[in-house]
Structures are given as structure tokens and as C-alpha cells.
Amino acid sequence: MTLPIVPDAFMFGTATASYQIEGAATEDGRCPSIWDTFSHTPGRTFNGDTGDVATDSYHRYKEDIALLKELGVDAYRFSIAMPRIVSTEGGPTNEKGLDFYERVVDELLANGIKPCATLYHWDLPQYLGDKGGWLNRDTAYRVADYTRRVAERLGDRVDTWITLNEPWCSSYLSYGASEHAPGMGGGPVAFEAVHHLNLAHGLMTQALRDELGDAAKVAVTLNLQFNRGDADAVHRTDLIGNRVFLDPMLRGYYPDELFAVTRGICDWSFVKDGDLEQIHQPLDLLGINYYSTGLVAMSDRPQFPQSIEATTFPGCSDIDWLPTPGEHTEMGWNIDPNGLYDLLVRVHNDYPEMPMFITENGIACADELVTETDPATGDTVKAVHDDKRIAYLTRHFDAARRAMEAGVDLRGYFVWSMLDNFEWAFGYSKRFGIIYVDYATQERIPKDSFKWYRQLIASRELPAL
Ligand code: PNW
Numbered sequence: 001m002t003l004p005i006v007p008d009a010f011m012f013g014t015a016t017a018s019y020q021i022e023g024a025a026t027e028d029g030r031c032p033s034i035w036d037t038f039s040h041t042p043g044r045t046f047n048g049d050t051g052d053v054a055t056d057s058y059h060r061y062k063e064d065i066a067l068l069k070e071l072g073v074d075a076y077r078f079s080i081a082m083p084r085i086v087s088t089e090g091g092p093t094n095e096k097g098l099d100f101y102e103r104v105v106d107e108l109l110a111n112g113i114k115p116c117a118t119l120y121h122w123d124l125p126q127y128l129g130d131k132g133g134w135l136n137r138d139t140a141y142r143v144a145d146y147t148r149r150v151a152e153r154l155g156d157r158v159d160t161w162i163t164l165n166e167p168w169c170s171s172y173l174s175y176g177a178s179e180h181a182p183g184m185g186g187g188p189v190a191f192e193a194v195h196h197l198n199l200a201h202g203l204m205t206q207a208l209r210d211e212l213g214d215a216a217k218v219a220v221t222l223n224l225q226f227n228r229g230d231a232d233a234v235h236r237t238d239l240i241g242n243r244v245f246l247d248p249m250l251r252g253y254y255p256d257e258l259f260a261v262t263r264g265i266c267d268w269s270f271v272k273d274g275d276l277e278q279i280h281q282p283l284d285l286l287g288i289n290y291y292s293t294g295l296v297a298m299s300d301r302p303q304f305p306q307s308i309e310a311t312t313f314p315g316c317s318d319i320d321w322l323p324t325p326g327e328h329t330e331m332g333w334n335i336d337p338n339g340l341y342d343l344l345v346r347v348h349n350d351y352p353e354m355p356m357f358i359t360e361n362g363i364a365c366a367d368e369l370v371t372e373t374d375p376a377t378g379d380t381v382k383a384v385h386d387d388k389r390i391a392y393l394t395r396h397f398d399a400a401r402r403a404m405e406a407g408v409d410l411r412g413y414f415v416w417s418m419l420d421n422f423e424w425a426f427g428y429s430k431r432f433g434i435i436y437v438d439y440a441t442q443e444r445i446p447k448d449s450f451k452w453y454r455q456l457i458a459s460r461e462l463p464a465l
Helices: 034-039 057-071 095-110 138-154 167-176 187-212 231-251 256-261 275-279 337-350 387-405 424-429 448-459
Strands: 002-004 011-015 075-079 114-120 160-165 217-222 227-229 285-289 294-298 319-322 356-361 370-373 380-383 410-416 435-438 443-446 461-463
Touching (some): 011 356, 011 448, 057 095, 075 160, 075 410, 095 138, 160 285, 187 217, 187 231, 231 294, 231 319, 337 356, 337 387, 356 387, 380 443
Parallel strands (some): 011 075, 114 160, 217 285, 227 294, 356 410
Antiparallel strands (some): 294 319, 370 380, 435 443
């Protein structure tokens, strides 16, 4: 059985993010971000890699969009870098920065591709980082002010707005553990970043509505953690990892259980009167990034250690993360397509009114660039035979189809990523693209998965496995 896909009701796409692809770190008035500082700090990223050049997409955006056109996508998810738009604290809009994104948006539209813009994909200006970053409530207001400036210029042409990408990473991974910028292993202090990110989402959504009216399509992207294992451990990690964002954004409250479970490590006094109303804004779409699942179990350790512990799951020290069964990717993440099905169905059941789209799904593989003779033409060609990626995507698209058949209102699917790029702390050592990038020459070589995806999109149906 196949599921026909109606063009305007479902977007096939690919995704990227500014710091991972643009390069041009000091061009046209861009100021440093917390990721420039982090990646330039010895020991923070693999091999000391930085986004200074990345895939040079600031200069090669036309070539990249031509490849998207060849791929046949309905939409492209990219992100806008605040350091290009508001490059000094409280300063004027850097028009050159807006000019760049205007060129990108117009080039997409000229090629019949819907622009889907993420406003915050982790590159916070360093001047805000210097004042405490997401631990400072004022950051939420600065990011909302930047949102308003972007909406004024691009509001008539962007199809879908995404406020935040993965606030889980911007809080727990950045302030709870120290794996992402700014690299502070403060454990429970991350709850403060969680709340300020939730507040930023609400303020950004309101800024978009004020500027563009109710017609604007507004979304947020969450990387929801779908864990398996002991019911108690699954319940707690769901609370700390997922409901801490979903409930305030979609329901207008923090679950009482959250306050009970974190008693002693967080007093939540940073939640001010009116914040929850501000956070709870009508949304058009919920974006889900999905890669893999975890396996958790209760242990006999205490829930809170004696001293502050660097962790991505504060208040969960009594939970063990067990090795996951089955096949794993180059990131060490397990391959679990049913996890995507289970996650979509679960979110649909809990928040039935929310249409969803998959804003990221993909796999890092040990891709090898080969030179070979094309049997059809006899020409010498470069190729990447990424069968493992094709198998991964095939199985995940199948899971999405099954979820839709089970009643989930799914409106799109964006493969991460359009091209290999700067994989944060892993630098250039992990390749997620469906287009290979030869970093020495910046040559783009479509992988076999690109050809596979082109065919899937052209068929406009999701086949059963
Ligand atoms: C997402 N984790 O990051 C991001 O949105 C992308 O920018 C990134 O390149 C992609 O997934 C692949 O990693 C994540 O530790 C980073 O669970 C880390 C985690 C999850 C997502």
C-alpha cells in the first residue's frame, strides 16, 4: 500500500542551519556568536574545527539552491543568524545581513521552493553570551526584538517560521552538561535556561503575529526524547526532557510534578507572573526532530547527588541510560524507526489538535567518495554509495506513513541535512548530508541518497516497506 501525498498539504524538504553551513564569519558586519567563541576554544570541538568557512554557503547559496531545485523539494528549512542582523547590543539593524537572507529567500521563491526559516538555531550573539546568555531573562526579549526586525523585511515571503530549534540542546546540553556553547556544566541551572527559552518562544511568536497577523504560519522545533524501558524512568525523562517544553507552549502550564521532582535543586522563582500566558501562544505546527531512542532503567542511586553534577537530565541521577540494542550510526545513536512512529502517535494522542512536521531526520554515515566509470556514459565520475543512509531514510519514511495512516496529522518531512556540514562539537568528522562536500575544494557531489530522495519526491507517494 502506498500513501498519496497531496502537494500543498505536505512538504518534502531538507534542512540546514546558519552556523553549520554559512562560513563568512566576519563578513558584512556579522558579530561573533557563542559558537564562534566555543569552537575557537581549544578542546571544545573535534580537531579544533570551527564554522569560519563551513560549506561556504554564504557565497555558494545559488549553487546550493540549484541543487535543491534538481532534488525537487517543496520547501527548504534554513536558519537566520542573529549575529548578522543585530550585530551590536541594542544597535541598529545590520541591513547587509538582512540583504543576504533576502537574496536566499528570493532565490528559493524563484525556483518554486518554499522558504522555511528557523529564527534561532543556536548562534546567539556573543554580546548576549557575555551577559549570561540563556541564564539571563533579558536574552528572551533581545531575541524577540531581532525576530521583529526579520519579520518586517521578510514577512511577506517566508512560508513557515520556526522560533527555536531544539531548546533541549540550548538548555541542557549547553548549561546542564558542557557539550554545546557556552559550555557550562551547571546541571540544575539549566532549568533557568529552559524557562527563558520557553519565554523567548512566546515573545517571538507574539512578535511574528504583531508584525504579520494571524496568517503567519508559526512553529517551534523540539527534539523530543522518546525513551524505552522502566515505566518510572521513562515517565521522569519524558517530564524533564519533553513536557517541560510541550506543556507550557501548548497548554500554558508547567506540570506540578515538575516542581515536586525538582524540589531541592530548583525553586523555579525565575518564573514570573504572566510568563505562562506569554509562552502559551497559538501555534500552527509542531516541528519534531527525530534521530533515535534511549533505553532507561531505575537504579538504586539517589535522585540528587551531593554536589552539583554536570548533566543533561538534572534530577535523574537515579536513572541509568543502558546500551541500546540493534544497529547504530556513526554518532553511536541507535536506529529505531518504530521510535518515530511511537513518538508521533504519542504526541498526537496528548496534543491532538497539533499538526506536526518532521523538521529533521537523518543519519551520519562513514561516507566514502569514490571515482568510477559511469556504465551508461563511460565517463569518469565521482560518487558516494550511501546505502545505509537510503535504508535508514526508507524505514523512517515508512514509519511516518504508518503514523499518518494511524491518524497523525503530519504536514511535512525535512531530511537532515541537505549537505555535509559542521556537526557542532564533532566538527567535520560526521557527515549527515545527502550531498557530499569535499571540504578542500567545496565541491558538492550528490550521494546515492540524493537520487533516491529525488525519486521519492517525484513519485509524490510514500510507499510501504
Ligand atoms: C540536531 N543529542 O542536533 C540539530 O538540530 C542539528 O543542528 C544537528 O546537526 C543534528 O541534530 C544532528 O546532530 C542534536 O545529543 C545534537 O541528543 C545533539 C543531540 C540531538 C540533536
